[in-house]
Amino acid sequence: MSAAAPLLQVEGLKKHFPLKHGLFGGEVVAIRAVDGVDLTIAPGETLCLVGESGSGKSTVGKLVLRLTEPTAGTIRLEGVDITHLGPDAMRPYRRRAQMVFQDPYASLNPRMTAGKIVSEPLENYPDIGASARKERVAALFEQVGLRPDAMQRFPFEFSGGQRQRLGIARALALNPALIVADEPVSALDVSVQAQVLNLMMDLQEELGLAYLFISHDLGVVEHIGHHVAVMYLGRIVEYATKDALFENPRHPYSQALLAAAPLPDPRAKRERVVLQGDIPSPINPPTGCAFHTRCPKAFDRCKVETPQLVPTADGRLASCHLVE
Amino acid sequence: MSAADFTQESAALARDRQGHGAALLRFVKRNPTMTIGALILLLVAILALAAPLFAGDPVSMRPAQRLRPPSSTNWLGTDHLGRDVFARTIFGARVSLYVGVAVSVMSILFGLVIGLVSGYFRRADAVVMRLMDGLMAIPGILLAIALVALTRASVTVVIFAITIPEVPRVVRLVRSVVLSVREAPYVEAAVSSGTPVWKILLRHILPSTVAPLIVQATYICASAILIEASLSFLGAGTPPEVPTWGNMIAQSRLFLSRAPWTIFAPGVALALVVLAVNLLGDGLRDRLDPRLARRM
Numbered sequence: 001m002s003a004a005a006p007l008l009q010v011e012g013l014k015k016h017f018p019l020k021h022g023l024f025g026g027e028v029v030a031i032r033a034v035d036g037v038d039l040t041i042a043p044g045e046t047l048c049l050v051g052e053s054g055s056g057k058s059t060v061g062k063l064v065l066r067l068t069e070p071t072a073g074t075i076r077l078e079g080v081d082i083t084h085l086g087p088d089a090m091r092p093y094r095r096r097a098q099m100v101f102q103d104p105y106a107s108l109n110p111r112m113t114a115g116k117i118v119s120e121p122l123e124n125y126p127d128i129g130a131s132a133r134k135e136r137v138a139a140l141f142e143q144v145g146l147r148p149d150a151m152q153r154f155p156f157e158f159s160g161g162q163r164q165r166l167g168i169a170r171a172l173a174l175n176p177a178l179i180v181a182d183e184p185v186s187a188l189d190v191s192v193q194a195q196v197l198n199l200m201m202d203l204q205e206e207l208g209l210a211y212l213f214i215s216h217d218l219g220v221v222e223h224i225g226h227h228v229a230v231m232y233l234g235r236i237v238e239y240a241t242k243d244a245l246f247e248n249p250r251h252p253y254s255q256a257l258l259a260a261a262p263l264p265d266p267r268a269k270r271e272r273v274v275l276q277g278d279i280p281s282p283i284n285p286p287t288g289c290a291f292h293t294r295c296p297k298a299f300d301r302c303k304v305e306t307p308q309l310v311p312t313a314d315g316r317l318a319s320c321h322l323v324e
Numbered sequence: 325m326s327a328a329d330f331t332q333e334s335a336a337l338a339r340d341r342q343g344h345g346a347a348l349l350r351f352v353k354r355n356p357t358m359t360i361g362a363l364i365l366l367l368v369a370i371l372a373l374a375a376p377l378f379a380g381d382p383v384s385m386r387p388a389q390r391l392r393p394p395s396s397t398n399w400l401g402t403d404h405l406g407r408d409v410f411a412r413t414i415f416g417a418r419v420s421l422y423v424g425v426a427v428s429v430m431s432i433l434f435g436l437v438i439g440l441v442s443g444y445f446r447r448a449d450a451v452v453m454r455l456m457d458g459l460m461a462i463p464g465i466l467l468a469i470a471l472v473a474l475t476r477a478s479v480t481v482v483i484f485a486i487t488i489p490e491v492p493r494v495v496r497l498v499r500s501v502v503l504s505v506r507e508a509p510y511v512e513a514a515v516s517s518g519t520p521v522w523k524i525l526l527r528h529i530l531p532s533t534v535a536p537l538i539v540q541a542t543y544i545c546a547s548a549i550l551i552e553a554s555l556s557f558l559g560a561g562t563p564p565e566v567p568t569w570g571n572m573i574a575q576s577r578l579f580l581s582r583a584p585w586t587i588f589a590p591g592v593a594l595a596l597v598v599l600a601v602n603l604l605g606d607g608l609r610d611r612l613d614p615r616l617a618r619r620m
Contacts, residue, residue, distance in 0.1 A: 065516050087521075094518040107509035111531050121517035167513075174517060 005079070007177055007210050008064065008097070010039040013073035015059050015234075019283065032282045033059045035234035037073070038309070039212075043177060044204065046211040048221040048242070050257065051231035054279050057214045060231070061180045064212060065097055066090060078177065095125060095174035102183040104163035108155040114141075114166055115151030121173040140169040144199060161192035165199065172203065180212045185220060197224055218261040222246055230254045233282055233290040236309060240316035250318045252295045289321070297322060358607020364600035368593075372417035382411040382567045391583040401585040403576055412567040413589045419568040420549045420597060423483055427548035428541040430487045435494020436533065440525050442495060443502025453499070456492035464489040464551055469560040477563045482555055486548045497540055501533045535612035542605030546598045553594055569594045 014037075016030035034056040041047045049057045062068045064075060066082060074083045082093050098121075101107035108117055119137045122128060128136065138148055144165040155163060164184060171179050181200070185193040201224060203209055215221050221228060225242040230253060238251040249255045252273075259273040275294045280286055286293050292302035301321050309319040352359045371379075386406035394401045400409040442452040468485030475481050505511060506529060514524050555561030556570025564571055569590035576586035 062512075067512055067516060091518050094516060097516075099513060099516045101509040101513065103509055107513055109510040109514075109528055112527075120514065120519060124518040124520070124523075170513065170517065 005042075006040045006076070007043045007045075007078060008039065008041040008212070009074075009076040010037060010060075010064065011074050011076075013037040013039075013060065013063055013075065014071045015056070015063055015068065016071045029283060032234050032285060034063065034070075035282075035285070037231075037234070037236055039064075039229065039236070041178065041210050041212060043210055044208045046204065046213055046224055046226045048213045048215055048225035048228045049231060050215055050218065050221055050228060052216060052257075052279055054233075054282065055231040056234040056282070057216075057231050058182050061099070061182045061212060061214050064178075065099055065180055066094075067099075091125075095121070096176055097178040097180065098171035098174060098176040100164070100167050100171050100179055100181040100184045103187055104160050104167060105155070105187075107167055108163060110155055112154075113151065114146075114153050114155065114158070117155070117166060118151075118169045118173055121170060125174065136173070140172055143172065143203070144169045159192075160188050161196060164188060164192075164196050168196075168199065168203070172207070175207075176209070178210045178212065180214070182214045183216070184213075186215070186217060193220065194223075200224065218246075218258060230257065233279060233285055235290065235319070236317075237291065237320070238316065238318045239309070240318075244314065244316055248314075250312060250316065250323045251291075251320045252297050252322070253291050256296075289319075355607050355611065357603045358611070361600040361603030361605075361607060364596060365604060368417050368597055368600070369421060371414055372421055375411075375414045375418060379414040380408050380411040382407065382415040383565065391579060391586070393583070394585055400589045401583065403572070403583070403586045404579050407567075409572075409586055409589050412572055413569070413593050415567040416569040416572060416590055417593065417597070419479060419562060419566065420552065420594070423479065423486070423552040424545040424549040424597075424601070426483045427486045427490065428545040430483065431490035431494050431544055432537055432541050434487070434491045436498055436530075436537065438491070439495040439498025439533075440502060440529065443499040444506060444521070444525060444529065449499075452495070456495050459488060460492040462489055465554060465558070465560070468551075468555050469558070472555075472560045477561065479562055479566070482552055482561050485555070486551050490544050490548070494537070494540060494544075497536055498533050501536060502529055505529050505532045539605055539609040539612060542601050542608060546601040546605065549594070549598055549601070 013034055014032070015034040016032050019029040019031060037056075037060055039047065039049075039060070049060060051057050059068065063070050066075070066085070070083060074081055076082070077093055077096055080093065082090065085093065112120075115137055118140055119133055122133045122136060137151065141148055141151060146162060146165055146169065150158070150162070155166070158166065164187075167184075184200070185196050188196060197220060200211065204211065211224070213221070213224060222242065228238075228240060228242050228245045229236045230238040230245070230249075230251065232253050238245065238249065238254045240250075245254060246258065249258050256273040256275050260275075273296060275296075277294055280290065280293055286303075287306075288304045289295070289298070289302040289307050292298040295302065299321075305321070307319040307321050307324070309317050310324060312318050312323050384407070386402070388406065389398075389402050390404050390406040392398055392402040392406075398408050398410065400413060403409055403412070438452060438456070442449045442456075464486055467488060468482060471481050471485045508528075511524060511528050514528050519527075552561055552568070553570035553573070556568045557574040559574065561570055562568050564575070572590040573587055573594075576583070576590075580587055
């Protein structure tokens with residue numbers, strides 16, 4: 001996928017949420033939120049994870065940071081397998097990957113001042129002293145475009161965009177190599193979205209950050225992404241560079257997603273691909289290709305045989321019998 | 325708390341700087357029940373603390389002056405052993421308030437620790453909650469009678485006996501708050517930035533439990549005062565020589581028709597204190613938990 005040594009490498013990642021247990025503790029019924037995902041992110045790269053609600057993209061983000069325990073698969077961060085590290089062994093790696101949350105209101109403790117929120121991660125790793133910590137917090141505030149006097153204020157005194165800047169400052173505090181951003185701008189006004197996205201891109205250039213950028217907004221993805229992975233029902237159905245995907249989506253689901261994204265030009269005409277129905281239940285995913293129930297191009301083989309994510313002639317990955 | 329609440333709050337702070345008197349008056353006007361409850365409790369607490377200074381002797385018996393009606397020497401009359409009812413009522417407040425405060429503090433402390441552990445560590449939860457269900461099934465009064473029968477009747481035993489069945493209620497309350505807060509993104513953010521578990525519990529989760537716990541503490545306090553009185557009335561509480569409202573009512577019930585003051589004084593005091601605690605609790609609930617507020 002990428003030539004440079006990968007920063008994050010995820011293989012066969014699965015997360016099943018059990019609904020019922022069998023007599024001996026085995027899973028009988030489970031929600032297959034993530035069902036075999038492979039990902040690679042190179043240092044300094046932005047991988048966008050797109051898909052509709054319920055496709056498992058947020059769960060992937062949490063799994064990568066070990067905020068939930070995976071059912072199967074391996075997660076390698078900077079070459080180290082962190083999948084089964086205990087809380088203490090995990091601590092040195094926690095600081096390498098941080099998260100920016102979707103909801104700028106719920107992700108900041110309402111009882112802590114902005115300065116305290118940003119300095120908390122630094123307190124957890126006592127390799128810098130109290131005075132250096134203060135300087136670092138001040139530098140972080142400047143870096144994300146917040147005024148230094150904002151440190152004494154509480155989260156409710158900030159606007160949504162400022163709060164998200166605060167969330168980014170907190171994520172940056174430990175000098176991570178990877179930031180998982182779970183829909184970081186979807187709760188913001190469109191005008192503020194652009195500011196926050198540009199801030200994230202500037203920081204990437206400045207600090208060499210890699211982003212796992214989770215989004216359902218293709219306009220945002222087109223702005224910030226380098227590579228795009230399209231998820232459907234807990235699996236990746238297409239992985240390509242941003243340009244390749246936006247110019248010529250190969251998987252029928254990617255085509256439908258792109259066709260559904262609004263265009264800024266009201267007179268622009270394009271082929272409409274309208275999907276029928278909702279995303280199927282991840283408790284009983286369809287046999288064969290999970291997408292065949294809604295795919296406009298489905299044929300008999302799709303119902304019985306599961307397509308594998310395989311390289312196509314133009315150097316991308318797609319899981320569809322039509323592109324093999 | 326929403327932004328609007330905070331603007332209100334800061335506006336109130338601004339007014340406070342202009343004049344304490346005006347702000348206080350506004351608070352009293354907005355929260356009449358809470359103010360009344362707090363004032364009654366404050367008065368009773370001062371009287372109880374200062375009892376040895378003015379109330380007189382609550383224990384010495386003067387059989388010659390038994391069952392005297394209220395007079396200038398015995399403001400609330402005397403009981404069947406000639407003891408001063410006023411002095412006994414005032415001293416009774418000490419026991420009642422002590423039991424109420426001790427039970428609420430102890431059950432909140434135990435309940436808070438157990439609830440935090442049970443809510444945050446899912447493995448501990450199943451075991452702890454089954455234990456709590458078991459404790460909850462024990463009727464407080466029966467437990468107290470059993471404990472008093474096993475040991476010697478004393479205020480400490482009564483406090484433990486009332487505390488034990490109250491703990492599970494606090495645990496459930498704390499656990500429910502922890503369960504909802506632990507999923508909050510700011511807790512996840514703390515986890516992902518390497519915050520140790522004890523710090524997450526103390527800094528990010530504990531503060532959310534404070535407001536509901538303060539409210540719960542007042543209700544526990546009121547019910548502890550009542551249970552203590554019931555236990556004393558049944559003879560399973562404080563030793564009979566200790567002046568408590570329950571003891572007074574129990575010992576005076578035979579003389580109700582001849583000397584009603586012997587029962588009215590402790591009865592009214594008991595009702596008044598429980599009412600005051602409940603008024604304070606309702607006021608606090610309305611102030612601290614806007615979701616539960618039912619404003620008239």
